[in-house]
Amino acid sequence: MEQSTKYKNFINKEERTLDESKEKILERMKERKSIRDYTDQKISEEDLRLILECGRFAPSGENAQPWRFIVVRDQKSKDFLAQISKNGSGRRFTGEFLGQKMQERFAGLEDEEKKKKIFKKLTSGNVSAFVNQADLILIVCGRKDVWDTPYDCSAAIENILLAVSDLKLGCCWVIAPCIDIRDEIRIKEYFNIPDELKVISIFPIGYPARIPHVRPRIPLEKLVYKEKYGNFYYNVEEGK
Numbered sequence: 118m119e120q121s122t123k124y125k126n127f128i129n130k131e132e133r134t135l136d137e138s139k140e141k142i143l144e145r146m147k148e149r150k151s152i153r154d155y156t157d158q159k160i161s162e163e164d165l166r167l168i169l170e171c172g173r174f175a176p177s178g179e180n181a182q183p184w185r186f187i188v189v190r191d192q193k194s195k196d197f198l199a200q201i202s203k204n205g206s207g208r209r210f211t212g213e214f215l216g217q218k219m220q221e222r223f224a225g226l227e228d229e230e231k232k233k234k235i236f237k238k239l240t241s242g243n244v245s246a247f248v249n250q251a252d253l254i255l256i257v258c259g260r261k262d263v264w265d266t267p268y269d270c271s272a273a274i275e276n277i278l279l280a281v282s283d284l285k286l287g288c289c290w291v292i293a294p295c296i297d298i299r300d301e302i303r304i305k306e307y308f309n310i311p312d313e314l315k316v317i318s319i320f321p322i323g324y325p326a327r328i329p330h331v332r333p334r335i336p337l338e339k340l341v342y343k344e345k346y347g348n349f350y351y352n353v354e355e356g357k
């Protein structure tokens with residue numbers, strides 16, 4: 118009798134712990150945000166190693182593990198990446214502005230002055246120039262001769278982003294300097310990256326100076342379909 122009560126207590130405790138940790142799963146995802154302002158505080162070798170270990174435990178097709186990481190702490194090199202990021206973002210957003218995509222994206226914003234300011238900031242590329250403020254920049258490369266490299270590297274990157282966030286550090290996925298082949302070539306030359314690797318993205322990592330709000334997300338009601346595309350899984354009215 119005593120034993121079964123003991124067992125029941127154990128089960129209750131386990132169930133409670135599971136319920137508590139279920140709530141924490143989503144909280145953990147929301148806790149991760151793109152950080153673009155950093156303090157001067159340095160990241161310890163221990164924390165860096167833990168972040169990289171989390172990256173390498175990501176899944177990959179055929180377990181190919183095609184990711185390669187370069188840790189950049191030299192200020193001149195970080196400035197070089199900041200300049201390339203600024204140029205890359207400037208080109209991308211200028212293209213979006215000229216192609217009217219940007220106007221579509223901000224169509225809901227009625228304050229014309231504010232809109233003008235946003236367009237100016239985006240097309241200048243300055244939005245991505247912050248990367249040199251971080252203590253370090255991680256360059257993530259992937260082997261070109263592996264089938265699933267972009268997917269594999271993205272899995273490693275998400276592990277890294279979550280590890281950084283769990284450590285109360287800050288990071289931002291920055292693709293701006295890698296999307297234009299000419300910038301990729303510049304990065305490869307500067308960092309001696311061999312041709313058999315593709316530069317996937319760069320990741321400034323540091324202590325956050327400012328933590329932004331959670332950015333809006335499209336509700337599940339507009340994202341999930343039942344059995345076939347078009348038949349919403351959740352009640353659309355609830356997601357409004």
Ligand SMILES: Cc1cc2nc3c(=O)[nH]c(=O)nc-3n(C[C@H](O)[C@H](O)[C@H](O)COP(=O)(O)O)c2cc1C
Pocket residue numbers: 149150151152244245289290291292293294331332
């Ligand atoms: C593939 C990818 C590329 C990104 N590239 C950039 C970038 O070049 N510059 C930048 O400032 N943020 C970049 N971001 C960050 C996104 O802007 C950010 O994840 C998004 O706005 C959602 O905000 P959150 O990360 O705070 O949740 C990128 C994110 C992803 C996933």
